[in-house]
Amino acid sequence: MSSDVRTIVLAGVGGQGTILVSRVLTTALIDAGYDVKMSEIHGMAQRGGSVSTTVRYGKKVDAPLVGKGEADILVAFEQMEAVRHSSILKKDGIIVVNDYKIMPLPVASGAAEYPDNYIEALSKAFRVIAFNAGEAAMALGNARVMNIIMLGAMVEAFEMEQFDWDSALAKQVPPKFLDINRRAFEAGRALAGRKV
């Protein structure tokens, strides 16, 4: 049984850029000398389904996935995905959530409603850090860096600043986009810092 192992779950909707975040994250962890395992379910990602990635690190990691009540932090790129995956968190787990809605088809077609109280309901059960990462990305001039803003926020919320994030970003992001991603990362840290 590996007790020093920490578990991060990234959840979102296909196309939101969770894959790049998991790449940067695992690069930083491996460079720091940790054993790392990562598992993703991406079968239907391109069809707008829900996607999730589990990243686990420690001295020695056995299982690449966890079940209910086992993750330390949930980074949700969309509100409803935060709710869908919340049961994976431990009792005192942390949720970093993008305050953003993507309508699933049953909502878009009028067969169901998208509830308004998600952030509130999550906050009653867990420590929640919520902000609109999409707007913050727009303010930086590129909507696509929303994902790296989420990464920065996670680093702040989970107190992971000791890792070499800058080098991990440089290894995983094309040079052309490195500067804006660096700024996105810092913006994410600042956003979460204000909420912690």
Place this chain on the structure above:
Amino acid sequence: MSQFLSGNEAAARGLYEAGVRVGSAYPGTPSTEIFENLYPYESIYHEWAPNEKVAAEVAYGASIAGVRAVTAMKHVGLNVAADPVFTAAYNGVGRGFVIISADDPSMHSSQNEQDNRHYARAAKLPMFEPSDSQDCLAMIREAYDVSERFDIPVLFRLTTRVSHSRSIVEEGEPLVLEPLAYKRDTKKYIASPANAMVHRAQLEEKMKDLAAYAETCPFNTIDERGHKVGVISSGGAMMIAREVFPEDTSFLKLGFTHPLPMKLIRKFAESVETLYVVEELDPYLEEQIRAAGIDCIGKAIVPSMYELNPALLREALTGRKPETAEVEASAVPRPPVLCPGCPHRGFFYTLSKRKNTIIAGDIGCYTLGGSPPLSALDSVVCMGGGFSVAMGMAKAFEQIGEDKTIFGVLGDSTFFHSGITGVVEILYNKGNVIPVVLDNSITSMTGQQDNPGTGYTLMGEIAEAVSIESVFRAVGYKKIFTVDPQDLKAMRQTIEDAVACREPRAIIVKRPCVLIKRIKRERARCAVDRDKCRSCKRCLSVGCPAVFFKDGRSTIDPNLCVGCTVCLQVCPFDAIFKEEQL
């Protein structure tokens, strides 16, 4: 060098290091990325075959001719490939032959949850079960040695979590093998009854030798840490067991699981007070261990359905539910949907409005045409089943005097996979069925692989594009209707023309998938004139993720819309318009 690889990537690396020269596969989640990651290795000829049976035969042929060869497929693919595989076990190999089969516990992207370890017993094949990426690499190399040493194909069984999880892998150096000089060997390779009688007995001998190998196989290892509790496990379940059982638990990790090392198992069982067998899916190990008279705790507590995880195993052992905090809200399902601009949409929308119509579907993106709001399918069984299941329904309705219009529907990759035999069946046995091929010029569901109709090979060469229309004509169909599904009027007309046609006829619904990267598209999108919208919701019935209702009116998400105009065409009030030249 150490790398952070998925199980599939590590298996690809292992194939390279093992000196494999020929690979043939058919895509299927979670196995697809094995072959997609062979591109850096010029020493390996690799291809997508039309289906898994062909793939297994091609790879086996290469083995007979004297090079190491591989085939790979998802679990249900092995059902298709079973025929050559069972006989290859009898005949034996030239150079090593490995069959990679990836199971999908919890059916993340599959139609069933079969446990393919049973194939090893049924076909009498040696089997490896890696637990992580390092295993994938190292065991592939060993699998080729076993295949050649015992003159038999080897089954290499993966699962979704092993295939799609990343862990740190130490890469090695590739083997360079001299080609074998080919010599005709009719007694070995001609599967005639007389030869099979001999092979049958030889196979039993090989199984005995393999059972002896299993006892000393470097991948069957005991980790002794205590004498109270012992755990036997294999594959992905092994890592979960390690995670969950306490520090002083001893483990027998089985990496080679057919035939089983019964002496090693017995010795291990005798060294502990309580023995657990932890398996995902069926009690494959447990039943054999029990049959050998060894008592153990297995499926009495460990679930035999769905993917295993640490929380489930902990609950099985302790009886305590995992602890989490309850959130007083629930998520609406987010089912996968046809993409904005998907060519399948126009076809299914049109048929969804047609009365007295039966549609036998198939497996591909178009399976999503069966979900609401389109809800335009009656059945989906297996790849290639669309035409033949439609045929059976047509004959049944004829027998009982029901008058219905019956369509069999499948995609281009599925047509080449095993749809063509259904084309022949319908004509030969005079079926009143209209076969429809949804030709989006790619194998899309599994991530845009090329197929015999696309004009490219897996290695990126230009290929002859096999014409679907020519196949229908060659079989003897008299009228082939080809239509662009994005033109709803033409789509409707074509269906009615085909229904009215008294000759053998077929429909090819043709437009490329919007995700094909090499095709350049016009940049366009549609928008709603909110003053003209009367909230009739007709546009919502096309099931497009870009179209939704906001403040009582229809709205189109400009970031998702690609301007296909299907919603525009169904709007009765001209409230949707197209913006061009963005």
